[in-house]
Amino acid sequence: MGEVDIFKIMKEAEKRKKIKEKPILVKKVEIKEILPCLTTPGYIRFTAQADREIADVIPIIFLMFPPGKTNYSVKENTLTLRAFNRMITFFPNGKIAVTNTRDKQEAEEILQKIIDIINEAYRSYLKYGKPSKETIEAAAKLSWMDIYNSLPKTNCGECGYQTCSAFAVSLLQGETKLSKCKPLKGEYFKNLERLKQKIGEIMLNTLGWE
Ligand code: SF4
Structure with missing residues (x-):
């Protein structure tokens, strides 16, 4: 049996602790409906529902991506993002719509990335506060x-x-x-x-x- 690397174990435990301590908004996003993708034959599109409303973090997700990759409606507070080779739309009530996905397994992988984006935006929200209306409008234009x-x-x-x-x-x-x-x-x-x-x-x- 090989030698136990105690420093490696301690480092990994510390890393897990840090991840655990990071504030999060959304823990789970559940797939609600799967339909055929309209653009890629054989692929699916789906809708999913987060376990929390995400209205406050949608403007921050918008600010976290280059303007050429987003389409944000200030009035509706909805955001469509071009990321991971697909369109992802965020709605204030926590609904999320995703296109161009191979199958349910890939959908689950993408949802994990989406949860990470939402929670990163949430931490930014806690750090910087809510962006002003003027900032959002200037960034949208x-x-x-x-x-x-x-x-x-x-x-x-x-x-x-x-x-x-x-x-x-x-x-x-x-x-x-x-x-x-x-x-x-x-x-x-x-x-x-x-x-x-x-x-x-x-x-x-x-x-x-x-
Ligand atoms: S001044 Fe213009 S060309 Fe020069 S580094 Fe800046 S952007 Fe590039």
Whole structure:
């Protein structure tokens, strides 16, 4: 029998304890209906129900993803997210609709990822509080042009893109990080401050400001 690695055991116990201590909003999401997927033959779409309402965290989930991957209705407080190669729609009462899924087993795996997203948003909610209406509306309207207007517009190429406009378009889709524009850390820092005031800290982090 091999030697017992006591440090490894202690480390794993500590890790489990930390996970246990993290505040969570949703413990369980139950599949309610399975139907044929409308876009991929042989695949399913399904609806599921969380064990809690998620109205307060939907705006934060919206802020946690690049604007090019989301469609958020401020009025209805519903959010459709393009993630894991499918569309996921969140409703305030805890209903969740998911498309393009292979089978029930994959549905359960996706639901676990969705629970993680909801609970991460919940911890952000506890840390930063509810985002203001103005922040949400500004983030919902954010276009590549808004981002472009915050960039130095010198087309220096340091970010790996030939132009600032190409960088802004990719940033909106979550394909690059804002921090790759090094000049923003120097003489153009004021532009960044203005953008932060407009869209808030969570969205600025989502855009990859480190
Ligand atoms: S590093 Fe910044 S200023 Fe230079 S091209 Fe990229 S976005 Fe424009």
